[in-house]
């Protein structure tokens with residue numbers, strides 16, 4: 001099974017950025033653990049601070065992969081273009097957030113991309129990505 005994780009803006013600074021909100025682990029360190037825990041999965045990782053590059057990666061993987069796990073960062077709250085990209089592809093996209101966006105500033109309560117996604121997982125720290133993998137496994141088992 002092939003899964004693409006896409007992280008959006010500022011998520012390259014995980015471990016350094018606001019550790020009280022996002023934790024102290026880098027994504028690369030967490031990814032090693034995740035790949036060890038799911039040895040049969042091919043877990044690909046991509047991070048970009050640029051909206052168009054995120055869209056290109058959705059296009060590139062959205063017709064052949066078994067699932068996309070997307071943390072669009074702040075683009076979650078602003079990007080109609082990412083919403084359109086998710087709608088344009090076949091692969092199930094799971095929206096994830098490390099923090100509980102509903103318990104923070106009010107502008108984080110609105111997601112412009114959620115309606116195009118299969119589901120949303122938020123608030124479980126980096127384990128939000130692990131829960132998204134479990135969701136993709138469940139979806140595939142029903143196909």
Ligand code: DQA
Nearest residue numbers: 010071073074097098099108
């Ligand atoms: C985030 C939440 C967003 O509101 C924020 O802009 C991020 C990270 C999260 O994972 O909790 O960059 O997507």
